[in-house]
Amino acid sequence: MSLRLARSMAFLLVVSTAPGSPGALGIRSAGAQGAPPGPTAEERAILAVDEAFVRAYNEGDAKGLAALFTDDAEIVEEDGLHYQGRDLLARSLAETFEANKGAKIALDVESIRFLTPDSAKEEGRSIVTPVKGPAVSRPYTVLYVRRDGRWLIADVHEDPDPAVPPHDRLEELSWLIGDWLDEGAEADARIDCRWSEDGNFLIRTFRVHHRGKPALSVVQRIGWDPLAKQIRSLEFDSEGGYGEGRWTRDGDSWIVKHSGVRPEGTTASSTNVMTRERSDLVRWRSTDRIIGGRREPDDASYVFVRVPAAPQGAVVDDAKGTPATPDAERSPR
Numbered sequence: 001m002s003l004r005l006a007r008s009m010a011f012l013l014v015v016s017t018a019p020g021s022p023g024a025l026g027i028r029s030a031g032a033q034g035a036p037p038g039p040t041a042e043e044r045a046i047l048a049v050d051e052a053f054v055r056a057y058n059e060g061d062a063k064g065l066a067a068l069f070t071d072d073a074e075i076v077e078e079d080g081l082h083y084q085g086r087d088l089l090a091r092s093l094a095e096t097f098e099a100n101k102g103a104k105i106a107l108d109v110e111s112i113r114f115l116t117p118d119s120a121k122e123e124g125r126s127i128v129t130p131v132k133g134p135a136v137s138r139p140y141t142v143l144y145v146r147r148d149g150r151w152l153i154a155d156v157h158e159d160p161d162p163a164v165p166p167h168d169r170l171e172e173l174s175w176l177i178g179d180w181l182d183e184g185a186e187a188d189a190r191i192d193c194r195w196s197e198d199g200n201f202l203i204r205t206f207r208v209h210h211r212g213k214p215a216l217s218v219v220q221r222i223g224w225d226p227l228a229k230q231i232r233s234l235e236f237d238s239e240g241g242y243g244e245g246r247w248t249r250d251g252d253s254w255i256v257k258h259s260g261v262r263p264e265g266t267t268a269s270s271t272n273v274m275t276r277e278r279s280d281l282v283r284w285r286s287t288d289r290i291i292g293g294r295r296e297p298d299d300a301s302y303v304f305v306r307v308p309a310a311p312q313g314a315v316v317d318d319a320k321g322t323p324a325t326p327d328a329e330r331s332p333r
Helices: 002-010 041-058 064-067 086-099 171-175
Strands: 067-074 082-084 102-116 118-131 137-148 150-158 178-183 188-196 202-210 214-225 230-237 244-251 253-261 267-278 281-291 300-304
Touching: 041 102, 041 118, 067 086, 067 267, 082 086, 137 214, 171 202, 188 300, 230 253
Parallel strands: 067 150
Antiparallel strands: 067 082, 102 118, 118 137, 137 150, 178 188, 178 300, 188 202, 202 214, 214 230, 230 244, 244 253, 253 267, 267 281, 281 300
């Protein structure tokens, strides 16, 4: 899931080290004169949850982190995407830690306000620092509830942060980078993905071969739409068609609402679902396909596997761009 989930989880709990007491977590009082007053007993109980979160996060302990949430906890990201349920959070965190080993979190709590004796609202900002690259900071709002005498995280909302650069908005899709291949009996489809030179877009090139001959190519640019506050893509194909997609995350899947115009002028639309089943396998399915006002009867599906990098000096198949080795990984389809 890339650094984005790291950020998505980071905004949950933002605490800072209190001056003069290393390792302790406190509440920052914005605009206050002199040293801020110490936290109350109830605030300290919530800050203890923050401490446990920081400790588990920095140790890469997905189960320990998930245990700090209620069973039905909900997380709503800035673009409207939401996760619900402790089990889904645990799976997502495990993938994040595997993909971003060594990332650390620092937390800066700005305020804790009690809504009832058993619920509290926390606001602040998180800072996630990967092993390589700059730290990422994001504002958040968290709802805590007390159940059976224990404070747990029940709801998290990520707040808009106009300072986030476009590159960081796309980090959760950075796992797309590389070469991907789906092979069939008579046709194969290949996808190459890379960052643009400015680092603000992901550029994907699709190439389809039929019986060894080029049949279609598509160039797609994926970026952040600051007006819609959503990831968006634009593409053009080799036959003269074009289209756009609006991307929304749903757990381990991405849903792309696509619309376009075919070379002859016919409109088309579809809902494309891309599910990352493993770090090296992605299942892509197209549903609700409508062409020229007519619904297509069958869904289209593909299974793409990541193509291993060719060893230095290896012979490359010019037609497909894959290493010409007998044990090259194939689609399980």
